[in-house]
Amino acid sequence: MISFKQVSKSYGKTPAVRDLTFEIRRGEFLFLMGASGAGKSTILRLLHHSIRPTSGVVTVGEFSSDTIKERQIPHLRRKLGFVLQDFRLIADRSVSENVAIAMRITGESRRKIEARVNEVLGQVGLIGRAREKAGNLSGGEMQRVAIARALVNRPLALIADEPTGNLDPETAQGIYSILDRAHIGGTAVFVATHDRDFVDRAGHKVLHLEHGRIVIPRIAPGTAPRSSKPSSSVSC
Ligand SMILES: Nc1ncnc2c1ncn2[C@@H]1O[C@H](COP(=O)(O)OP(=O)(O)OP(=O)(O)O)[C@@H](O)[C@H]1O
Numbered sequence: 017m018i019s020f021k022q023v024s025k026s027y028g029k030t031p032a033v034r035d036l037t038f039e040i041r042r043g044e045f046l047f048l049m050g051a052s053g054a055g056k057s058t059i060l061r062l063l064h065h066s067i068r069p070t071s072g073v074v075t076v077g078e079f080s081s082d083t084i085k086e087r088q089i090p091h092l093r094r095k096l097g098f099v100l101q102d103f104r105l106i107a108d109r110s111v112s113e114n115v116a117i118a119m120r121i122t123g124e125s126r127r128k129i130e131a132r133v134n135e136v137l138g139q140v141g142l143i144g145r146a147r148e149k150a151g152n153l154s155g156g157e158m159q160r161v162a163i164a165r166a167l168v169n170r171p172l173a174l175i176a177d178e179p180t181g182n183l184d185p186e187t188a189q190g191i192y193s194i195l196d197r198a199h200i201g202g203t204a205v206f207v208a209t210h211d212r213d214f215v216d217r218a219g220h221k222v223l224h225l226e227h228g229r230i231v232i233p234r235i236a237p238g239t240a241p242r243s244s245k246p247s248s249s250v251s252c
């Protein structure tokens with residue numbers, strides 16, 4: 017469904033990711049872990065097609081980075097729901113409006129948009145805040161609006177960059193519960209994070225990134241693996 021084949025990306029002379037080969041399968045939950053600078057956001061930008069690989073091919077559904085035309089990129093982006101590090105909400109518009117905007121471009125009727133917006137706001141527990149201006153929300157609530165907006169067009173995959181980065185543990189747990197529900201509902205979920213405790217508890221597959229490469233995590237002798245699914249740590 018989504019694949020990277022021998023993908024490398026350099027910014028000028030700085031290599032950011034190197035020779036990446038992996039897949040995100042339909043309906044799967046995959047974590048992307050790595051230290052700051054390891055290349056996590058670069059992978060998400062490559063999926064978004066805001067940057068192109070220096071070599072190799074990124075495929076999303078029927079689109080490939082080596083053959084896609086500029087005018088097809090918005091269609092590719094609609095197959096994926098992005099939750100990026102800055103929420104990019106419109107502060108003086110309501111929560112509902114912020115979510116509805118992502119659906120207007122599909123040309124659906126007002127009534128269908130309203131019904132779907134209410135449905136996703138229900139999923140993220142924000143029905144009661146639908147009329148509130150986005151700028152008045154807490155960080156955790158803004159993150160939930162961003163997730164609702166990413167889900168509104170029923171994407172193949174929800175792609176999130178550090179979705180719990182600035183949140184307290186309880187609020188972060190709430191965000192992971194929402195991602196889990198989306199996954200249970202059949203959406204693939206791909207999450208870049210530093211949050212080892214959540215990754216360990218969730219027990220989903222993990223891609224480990226070190227200096228731009230996928231690695232098998234080193235486990236110190238005599239220590240139990242922290243992940244509950246160590247054998248599925250790398251899918252390439
Ligand atoms: N626009 C850019 N121009 C030049 N170098 C860049 C650019 N964006 C990222 N890099 C470099 O590419 C490497 C990977 O960066 P990236 O942002 O993908 O890391 P990350 O894993 O998302 O880090 P963090 O956890 O801090 O968000 C880093 O060495 C970074 O300095």
Ligand SMILES: [Mg+2]
Pocket residue numbers: 056057058177
């Ligand atoms: Mg990043």
